[in-house]
Amino acid sequence: MRRALCPVENLYVGQRSRAFLSCVLRGDVDAPTLARAFDALTAEHPTLRSRIVPVAAGHALELLPEDERPRLILRDGGEESYGEELNVPLPVGGPLSRASLVTTGPRTRLLTMTIDHTVTDGHSAITLLNALWDRYRDLVGTGSAQTPAAPVTEESWPRPVSELLPPADAEDTEKYLRRRIEETSAHPVELLAYDTPRDEPADAAAAARHRVEVRRLVLGAEETTRLRAAARDAGVSVHGLVAAALMTAVRARLDGTGPRILGCMSPVDLRSRLSPPLAPSVMVASVTSHLQSVPVAEDADPLALARELGTRLRASVERGDHFHEMRIMPRVPAHPALQTGSVIVTNMGATAGPRFPEGVEGTDVRLVPARETYFPRAGRSPVMACVVSFDHRLAVELPHHTACFSPAFMRAFRDDVRSALLAFTQDAAPAPASTG
Template sequence: MPATTAPPAAQQRALSASESALAATGTPLIISHRLHGPLDRAALARAVDDLTRQHPVLTCRITHQDRDQNQNQDQDQDQGGKEVAYLRHDPRLPAPHLTEHTDFETATAPFPADAPLFRVTLLTESADRHQVVLAVAHALSDGTSCLALFNELWTRYTVHATSSDPELPSPAAPLPLAVEDHFRARFSAQDITDFLAELRTTATTAPAPERLPAQAATEDGPDPGTGSHLRHLHLDPTQTQHFTRTAAEARTTPHAVLCGLALLAVRDQLTSQDRAVRDQLTPQDRAVRDQLTPQDRAVRLGCLTPVDLRPRMAPALPRDHLVFAAATTEAVLDVHPEDTPVDLGRQVWHQLRAALTDGRLDRAIAALPQLMHEIAAAPMSIVVSSLGARARTFPLPPGLTAEPLWGYSPPPGPLPALFSVGTPDGGLTLLLVLPRAWYTPEQAQGLADGLGHHLRQLVETPPQTRVPRTPASPGAGAA
């Protein structure tokens, strides 16, 4: 009898602490753009199949096992709780394919447990107008590798649409090593213990940042609504150049100034709510409130910044290597009524630069298994990501054109987020994201209006230079 070939064996590895946190909520990374012209559906479907063959991790599932059943669990990967989350690659399971005949909410929904972690959806609006939405589980990817994957999708599409004999490179490994493992190897157990003691001492003495109230939530918790409120703002190439030049002349970065804009918009929302409450009080109560909470008070706010870890590794990790290779660091500062985005940008950059150069970020990544509870409980005001700010054009065959792409990852809790993505003409698209489970449409629009107001002032009127206030001390708990 002829010998039979055994089916390929399944492989799995335990998720790291950060991967597990993202997997628990099914958080997706989403990139999308609208296309004009004739679209070859078959070529797009083949391009999606190419991605799953080239990147076997896109066919993985996330599974859970009882901790007692896994006696070989690596102590460094201890995630707490009774279950251990695993990334499992089983070649016998079907790979994801191109999805059609659905809607945007389904295309961008969180990934359920034990289900495919990758989807590409084609939303047809007319015969020559389509929207393509790529979503990949955040536990598998980050902004850098997701953009590279989107670029690869359209590279493969163009090959299929114009060539009859496309070639594929060798596939990547199905289970990439967790990035946290690279950083943990740099530090001793005593290094991590000392770092945790330092962080926790600072955390007990520093006042917590304020954040927007979750007005969509009820006493029973977040509203059951899904999805996010999305608000777009756009800078044309001239405005973007002015924005970038303003940051450079102030000896800070465009990202730090963007953080300053976001913090001013959050302050506007918080103080407007203060005024609304004050206006409903009697004159006597209003006088007491003004003594306790002055209308022109400084508001302590915190801004989270995602950091691409790939350049910090040796050797540097390629942009197209699909793994979660990002961390966040924070800037916490007091925002005054007279502050400008440039003032705040200088302070933000001072704190971010310190975290990136003094080793604090690297130690925080190595200590993530012990820090996850503190990170989850730490209040922040907004997250601002510029990882896509350098995105430009994607390859497309003749006759097919694309509008500027945009991308985001919906925050899993009560935290607004601002994402910036570069456009082919040198402009900048800003996408403000507020989860519907926590925030109302009015809050989303109010924050977008405030951001737009400060942005217009910055790019249309040269800001006045002032001596910056002494930067606040960096906040604790950079992750």
């Protein structure tokens, strides 16, 4: 059984991007029950037990044979387990999901889930992690056998989001595309140069020395409350404050004294903007983007920059540009500047994490995007930042490949972003504690 990928989904095949979720566990985790819970989810979602295969018009999803269906992997590990799992690829032709439970100590585990971006976005990935623990709680003590996969029909596959958009005039879409091409051509954005040597030999040994790593910024609950209060008092969004902090950190690493044109690409969730809205449990990529380029001076006022970024993004959404962006996405390979930003700033907002069962303490829930292909020879690229708040703590995850940006470079970058965010909070009083 196959389901053809739409032109937008076909773009994700080449990108080889994935969502990587994790949580640290303490207590008594029943591994066989967790394995049954994962089986139950893959039984319900055919995309999770599929692979990508080439077809005449591009690619399609194809169900895996039962003996190749992804199962929960159980293994032992240590401090490097997170990085090891983060760097496990999901190659074309293999399963589009992976789950692993790593025993890291006498009563500690690390749970990781990896999902191909072709069939997920941030909201559906987080929803799937939460659903795993909901199913685990339901199965504890039942002794149920592993869940057989239900027969799949054409109606079982989720429809591509590009087929759920409101109707549009083809000429209006072409006009929008021409305008976007003119804008990006007139205002090309600058990218941050890699700090790693460019003369390193491109052989297997050199490639093996490099991997995806993540520099992480986490604000405590009180710091997060202060940042939200600062945004509220200033009439801006937290997304705008984070984007401004990232862009000023990029500008500080560029030469010259005058303003430099920087681009901020903000993914825009389509689920709530479709009619009818698409549930977060539907395993498809339901996201497009908004790219804006702005001049940023050395002494730019971060708050003014945050306000400008937020105002532009809000106006774009009100115009419905996100629907046009989805329609023109298949044309992006011919015009890559349409989605080239100095920074890429996702934002899941304040998100509910898993509800862990009695006897299991779950901490440090994370969502990190990663890719399988990086291009160190390009010499420069956007900086990726994934922003999500679990347990009232705002986290900014900064994934990078060590053949491009070194860990030391990204640590310094992260520290500058943290300082900029905390500077916003200096005059903000924490909001009253909730009593509900």
